[in-house]
Amino acid sequence: MVLFDNGIKKFIPASASPAHLRLILHELANVVPDQRTDVGTIFHDLAERIKRKGLIVIISDLFDDPEKLLFGLQHFRHKRHEVIVFQILDDFEMRFPFDSMTLFEGYEGWQELLCDPRALRKGYMEEYEQFTEKMKRGCRNNKIDFVPINTKNPLDVVLSAYLATRLNSKFK
Amino acid sequence: MFPWLTSFFANPALLGGAAAGSIPVIIHLLNKQRFKKVLWAAMHWLWAAQKKASRRQRIEQLILLLIRILILVLLALALARPALQEGMGLLAGRTSVYRVLVLDNSYSMGHVVGGQPLFEKAKDLAVQLVDKLNPGDEVDVLLCNNSTEELTPTNSLKHEEVKRDVKAAAISDGSTNLPRGIAYACRMINDRKSKNLRKEIIVITDRTRSGWEIGGQPKKLDSSEEEQIAKAFEDPKSKPKIWVARLSGGDNKENLVAASLEVEEKVVTARADTQLAATFKNVGTQSASKVPVTLMVDGEKVAREEIPLLEPLKPQSVVFHFTFPEAGSHAVSVQMEPDLLPNDNTAFLAVDVEDQVKVLCVDGQQRVTPMQSELDHFRQALSPTMAKEAGAARLPLFPEVISDGALPDANLDNYRLVVLGNVALIPPDKIEALKQYVARGGALWIWLGDRIDPAIYNKDLAALLPMLIGEPVGQGDPEGAFEKLSDKEMDHPAIAKFRNIKGLPMHELHVFRRFKLLPRPEKQSKEKDSVRTVLALEDGEPIACDMRLGEGRVMLVGTTADKDWNNWPGAVGGQYLPLVNLLALDLINPSYLIRNRVVGEAFEYHLPRESVSEARREGIKLVTPSGEPVAMDVNNETFSAVTKPVSKAGIYTAELPGEKKTVVHFAANRNAEESDLDTIDDHEIKAYLPANAGSATERGRFFESNITQEDLELTADDYSSIETSLKKHSSGKEIWRWLIGAVLVLLVVESFLARRFGDYAR
Known part of the structure; x- marks a missing residue:
């Protein structure tokens, strides 16, 4: 398991022991969101670090340049890894339903923005859809599973649906 | 505060509503102050949207803001009801x-x-x-x-x-x-x-x-x-x-006016000298001299006079003497030469000339012996038997005497004056007939006497009596005590003429017995208001009084017509004859007077009862001075024909239905005030x-x-x-309707644009 922001914060090599699972859960429980992410660069770094061919599962909001993201993902594929990308997004981030003056305070070092969100909704949704479309297309071309996940949906349902889809596609 | 605003706005006070135009700006500014904070991860998309939309968004927001301001300002203007003025060029x-x-x-x-x-x-x-x-x-x-x-x-x-x-x-x-x-x-x-x-x-x-x-x-x-x-x-x-x-x-305000034309004696008889008095006025500022005036009778010039000097504000009367050769209705006018206001240089008169004026004398105490009946002296005074032989002036009154028993059969409409002399009882239907007779213009003269029961008269003839009849006063003894008539209480118009006859003092007329005359009990009425004292005793008590009732008049004398209770018929000075004639002629209401009106009034003509149905059937046409026929309304309840108020001065003519084709004249004169x-x-x-x-x-x-x-x-x-x-x-x-229309259009546009700009998107 790898935890990263603008660099790799934690790298836990693969292992099959039960203690290893406890270690991963412990790390996940204690991790704190921090600096701005540079996902593309980190993917390259990781691709070089992981020597054994395996299944790479990326869980991220993917808030980065899609070109860099896809380039990093291609690197994984070049190393013969199988890649699954779970893009985790809040429901508000997917619909942008605000209707009054709002001060948006950014994580990861972004400058805050005071605006009437009704006036920006259209542009925002265009950006979101362009990004998603780009990611879907790039992943499909590289035989990467791209799974957008809305946090309002139960995780077990989403994962079950994905696994069922994956199972079906393996038998075809 | 700003009076000129009223020239442009019907409700200038509501202009203050235009300040509502600032509301969208204030809301906008308040919204900027009031916002919620959100921690937001997808800032890169938000900033990208902001960067893309920034310029367009500002323009859209500005457009919406301006539209909203405009809506409120136009609404306030519309409520203030502005108006485009003449002289405002293209906006006029x-x-x-x-x-x-x-x-x-x-x-x-x-x-x-x-x-x-x-x-x-x-x-x-x-x-x-x-x-x-x-x-x-x-x-x-x-x-x-x-x-x-x-x-x-x-x-x-x-x-x-x-x-x-x-x-x-x-x-x-x-x-x-x-x-x-x-x-x-x-x-x-x-x-x-x-x-x-x-x-x-x-x-x-x-x-x-x-x-x-x-x-x-x-x-x-x-x-x-x-x-x-x-x-x-x-x-x-x-x-x-x-x-x-x-x-x-x-x-130039100079103007001469023919102000009026009247006859001296109200009852005019044919073949007797009649005096026609015309009054002329100078309502200008300069005297006029040698002013010619002409008398016209039935369209012909019959006399011409000249006023030597007509001074401002000093009316001059000119008396024309004329003898009407025939009885009937006559049109008389008097003319001056036209001046700058020619409309008022003529005055008109319609006059009825009569051969004789019939008087019905109802004698309540007829006797065979000459000069013993109640009304013998009275009849003699009205029409002296020897007048013609004596070469006296022709008296117009022609009395017919009947007994009180014949009263129920008498047709009152044939007479101009009805005299009741000591008549004890009058049948109820005749009392009613007397009321109608007087109301339609007839004259009634009531003498009292020993046959009169005041209680019966006061009850049955209440509507006809100018005053109530009280207790008798005096013994009725010619040799005993008496009361004298007053020489001072002579204000009644008929008695005032009597005063002008020299050598006929009133105090020589004595009363031995009389009924007291008491005021009518009602507080106020048209009739009571018209009651006048005709003759008074020296102590001021009335002995004779009269009253207007409808178009006619009633006179009540508290004593007898003969010598039983007074010395009047045998008075030394011979006062009885002129007194009785003057009072009778004054009491008689010449029917032509109501046919002389001022412009703006209506004409009325009392028809004989027997002619009413014929008049209704055939109609009566009145010919105006300009020759146009106008229909008169015939009323079979009042037995009269009436017109609408007339607007032209001059002589009007009507031909009555029937075989005789009697012509009746009407005259309308101008109100002289307008001449000034x-x-x-x-x-x-x-x-x-x-x-x-x-x-x-x-x-x-x-x-x-x-x-x-x-x-x-x-x-x-x-x-x-x-x-x-x-x-x-x-x-x-x-233009408020246009402004309201603009407001409605702007509301639609605002709604559309707001949706289009994503303002209301959720």
């Missing part, structure tokens, strides 16, 4: 007008100035005021004289028809009451309920004082006219504005109006309502001056 406009023209057509408007009557100039002005109206403007024209009439009752939008009618309008012979004309115009405004915003009353008149004043006081209105004015002026926003254009008659061309100044007219609502005037006022000096504007008499004044008070063309 004028609101629709309801204009009432009050055209004075009284006879003083016949004053010839510059070769044409003022009325022609007034009509030209009226035509121009109609001509300059816009389509959709409404106009009514009123002709104002004694009465006000609508010239074009149903064509207020048909300007061409109104102009045609104005050009055809004729001057009347009536006098003017301009406040009444204004009141009628207010009634038109109230009744018409025109939707046109501007209400204008334009009075076109001359400068004479008589249109505004009577006897130095402002002409007043009745309560219904006051109500119409109060109603029209109750709402300050929709009240009319009054303009008065006064046509100048120039400096004395002018009234603008400030004098204004002085009869309060300066402000609720404030007092210096000397009386035209209207009880608060028509102020500001509401009535006096203008010069040329069209351009009037037009300038009208424009000055023009409230312009109202």
Whole structure:
């Protein structure tokens, strides 16, 4: 398991022991969101670090340049890894339903923005859809599973649906 | 605060609502102050959207803000009801007008100035005021004289028809009451309920004082006219504005007037000398000398006289002597030569000339012995047996004597005077007949005596008695105590004539016995108010009195017609004959008097009962002085034929139905007040109006309502001056409907744009 922001914060090599699972859960429980992410660069770094061919599962909001993201993902594929990308997004981030003056305070070092969100909704949704479309297309071309996940949906349902889809596609 | 605003806005106070235009800006600024904070991860998308939308968004927001401001400002403007003014170039406009023209057509408007009557100039002005109206403007024209009439009752939008009618309008012979004309115009405004915003009353008149004043006081209105004015002026926003254009008659105010024409004796008989008295006035400022006047009878000149000097304010009477050769109705007029106001140079009289005036004497105590019956002396006094032999002047009265027993069969309509002499009992149906007889113009003379029971008379004849009959006074002994008639109490017109006969003192007339005459019990009535003392005793108590009842009169004498209770028939001085004749002639109401009227009044003619049904069947046509026939209304309850109020002066003629084809004349004279061309100044007219609502005037006022000096504007008499004044008070063309329309359109646009700009997207 790898935890990263603008660099790799934690790298836990693969292992099959039960203690290893406890270690991963412990790390996940204690991790704190921090600096701005540079996902593309980190993917390259990781691709070089992981020597054994395996299944790479990326869980991220993917808030980065899609070109860099896809380039990093291609690197994984070049190393013969199988890649699954779970893009985790809040429901508000997917619909942008605000209707009054709002001060948006950014994580990861972004400058805050005071605006009437009704006036920006259209542009925002265009950006979101362009990004998603780009990611879907790039992943499909590289035989990467791209799974957008809305946090309002139960995780077990989403994962079950994905696994069922994956199972079906393996038998075809 | 800003009076000029009222020229542009009907509700200037609501302009403050335009400040509501700042509301969207304030909301915008408040929204910027009030916001919620959100921790947001997808800032890169948000900033990208912001970067992309920043310029467009600002423009869209600005457009929406401006539209919202505009909506509120236009709404406030619409509520303030702005109007585009004349003289505003491309934006020029004028609101629709309801204009009432009050055209004075009284006879003083016949004053010839510059070769044409003022009325022609007034009509030209009226035509121009109609001509300059816009389509959709409404106009009514009123002709104002004694009465006000609508010239074009149903064509207020048909300007061409109104102009045609104005050009055809004729001057009347009536006098003017301009406040009444204004009141009628207010009634038109109230009744018409025109939707046109501007209400204008334009009075076109001359400068004479008589249109505004009577006897130095402002002409007043009745309560219904006051109500119409109060109603029209109750709402300050929709009240009319009054303009008065006064046509100048120039400096020449000289005018001679034939003021009246009367007969000296009311009862005129044929083949007897009749004195016709004409009165002439000079209402100018300079004396006129050698003024010729002509008497016309039945269309022929019969006499000519010359007034040596007719001075201002000194009326002169000219008495013409004329003998009417035949009985019947005659048309008489007196003429002067035409001057600058020719309408008032003729006076008219319709007179009935009679062969004899029949008097019915009902004797309550007839006896065979000569001069012993109750009314023997009275009959002798009315028509002395030996008068012709003695060469005395011809007396017009012709008495017929009957006993009281014959009264029920008598036809009262054949007589001009009915005399009851000591008649004890009168059948109830005859009492009713007597009431109707008097009400229709007959004369009743009641003598009392020993056969009279006061209680019965007071009960049965109550409606006919001027005073109640009280207890008897005196013993009736010619040798005993007596009371003398008063030489001082001689105010009654008939007795006043008696006073002029020298050597006939009243105190020589003694009364030995009489009934006291007591005032009628009712507090007030028309009849009681008309009761006059005819003869009084020295102590002031009345012995004879009279009263008007309907068209006729009743006289009650508290003593006898014969010598039983007084010495009158045998008085030393021979007073009885002239006294009885003067009283009888005064009591008789000549039927022609009600056929002599002033312009503005109606004619009435009492028909013989037997002619009523025939008159209703065949109708009675009255021919006006200009030769037009007018139908008279025949009323079979009052046995009379009546006309509407007449507007032309002169002789009117009617032919009665029946084999005789009797011709009857009627005369209408002008009100002489209108002849006075004395002018009234603008400030004098204004002085009869309060300066402000609720404030007092210096000397009386035209209207009880608060028509102020500001509401009535006096203008010069040329069209351009009037037009300038009208424009000055023009409230312009109202555009609030357009503004409301714009607000609605902007609301739709705002809604559409807000959705399009994503403003309301969720």
